[in-house]
Amino acid sequence: MNPRRRLRYTLAAAFALLVTALGTASWLFVDNAGRYIGADYTAFASNLVRGQHETSLLRYQTETLLAHPRPEHREQLLSTLAVIRSREHTTRHGLEQRELDPDAYGPVVAEFDDVNARLPRLESLVDRAVDHPEVHEELDMLAMEVEDTLAFIYSQLHQINHAAAAEQRRMTRWLSIAVVTLGVLVLAIIGVLLWTIDKVVGQKTALERLTVTDSLTGLPNRRAMVQRMEQTLSLAQRNGRPVSLALIDADHFKTINDQDGHPVGDAVLRALAQHLGQQVRQTDLLARIGGEEFGLLMPETDEHGAHELCERLRDSVESLPLPVIRSGPTLTVSIGVATGHPDRGINFNTLYLKADQALYAAKHAGRNRVVSQP
Numbered sequence: 001m002n003p004r005r006r007l008r009y010t011l012a013a014a015f016a017l018l019v020t021a022l023g024t025a026s027w028l029f030v031d032n033a034g035r036y037i038g039a040d041y042t043a044f045a046s047n048l049v050r051g052q053h054e055t056s057l058l059r060y061q062t063e064t065l066l067a068h069p070r071p072e073h074r075e076q077l078l079s080t081l082a083v084i085r086s087r088e089h090t091t092r093h094g095l096e097q098r099e100l101d102p103d104a105y106g107p108v109v110a111e112f113d114d115v116n117a118r119l120p121r122l123e124s125l126v127d128r129a130v131d132h133p134e135v136h137e138e139l140d141m142l143a144m145e146v147e148d149t150l151a152f153i154y155s156q157l158h159q160i161n162h163a164a165a166a167e168q169r170r171m172t173r174w175l176s177i178a179v180v181t182l183g184v185l186v187l188a189i190i191g192v193l194l195w196t197i198d199k200v201v202g203q204k205t206a207l208e209r210l211t212v213t214d215s216l217t218g219l220p221n222r223r224a225m226v227q228r229m230e231q232t233l234s235l236a237q238r239n240g241r242p243v244s245l246a247l248i249d250a251d252h253f254k255t256i257n258d259q260d261g262h263p264v265g266d267a268v269l270r271a272l273a274q275h276l277g278q279q280v281r282q283t284d285l286l287a288r289i290g291g292e293e294f295g296l297l298m299p300e301t302d303e304h305g306a307h308e309l310c311e312r313l314r315d316s317v318e319s320l321p322l323p324v325i326r327s328g329p330t331l332t333v334s335i336g337v338a339t340g341h342p343d344r345g346i347n348f349n350t351l352y353l354k355a356d357q358a359l360y361a362a363k364h365a366g367r368n369r370v371v372s373q374p
């Protein structure tokens with residue numbers, strides 16, 4: 001897999017992971033936020049309902065005690081009064097905890113002070129009600145006043161609690177929308193960033209490719225061949241196998257340019273590059289190293305093998321149909337070959353120099369031939 005594709009897959013995987021993580025987090029938030037806040041207000045509402053129930057109990061147990069002034073009825077009523085006291089405490093605490101607006105509930109809660117002021121007298125009347133029927137009328141009146149006040153308090157608090165819960169739900173909805181929008185924004189930004197990184201890396205890779213590619217023929221250029229040569233030579237040193245280098249030069253190319261024009265010369269170079277590329281092995285490296293000169297690097301190839309391959313190339317170029325050339329019957333190439341052996345020490349400069357000398361010899365001997373240097 002090429003590095004760009006690997007990076008692209010890595011970025012795509014990271015992006016998918018981010019999308020999943022943010023999506024899950026947003027979903028969990030939206031799902032839970034409303035539920036938790038709702039549960040808080042529900043708990044307080046149930047406290048208020050219990051307060052209302054105790055208020056009704058106060059009326060009922062007062063009537064029972066007045067109708068049947070027995071000790072067990074007195075005890076029941078006294079215990080309800082104790083619960084009413086503690087409920088008042090719990091309710092005040094609940095209001096403070098939920099940070100409700102004191103302006104809204106303050107006047108209502110002030111009524112609790114009124115109830116508190118009356119409770120000691122009410123308890124004392126209840127205490128005496130079994131043995132002293134003369135207190136019944138006062139007890140009845142006072143219990144009714146306390147009950148009315150408590151009923152008013154709890155009904156008002158219910159309304160305040162309900163309004164606050166509705167407000168809280170509205171806020172939660174907005175908050176959820178804000179979080180989801182933020183998540184989408186973050187994802188969009190990350191997406192754009194990843195896309196930009198991918199583009200930049202793509203351009204960098206294309207640029208790197210350009211620096212090692214010949215623009216006319218699309219073959220690797222001289223720089224690419226030098227890089228590959230170094231790797232090939234060190235590999236040859238390690239595995240003890242020979243390596244050959246051929247320099248392939250078009251004959252009388254100037255004539256083609258002069259007679260048919262530069263564009264035709266370009267077309268011939270492209271056709272020659274394509275043809276040579278089709279003839280060489282996968283493991284060989286064919287590069288355009290100069291104007292009308294090509295280099296062929298042949299790893300693990302001795303003199304004999306290299307000469308044979310180059311002879312085949314020369315022969316095939318001679319019979320290559322090139323209808324674009326009007327200046328001469330055919331295009332031919334001269335080839336200089338040099339082979340390096342690890343036991344004799346291989347070095348790029350000497351190998352190149354030998355191949356160049358062989359090419360010179362081929363040209364000198366009349367062109368359209370292969371000359372090898374051991």
Ligand SMILES: Nc1nc2c(ncn2[C@@H]2O[C@H](COP(=O)(O)OP(=O)(O)OP(=O)(O)O)[C@@H](O)[C@H]2O)c(=O)[nH]1
Nearest residue numbers: 249250251252253254255257262263265266291292
């Ligand atoms: N069309 C075209 N011509 C090129 C290119 N690069 C180099 N040339 C030409 O190739 C020709 C090379 O000429 P010479 O070095 O005299 O070599 P030659 O004419 O092939 O002669 P021998 O190599 O001695 O057989 C010159 O005319 C260059 O202008 C190119 O990219 N396109």
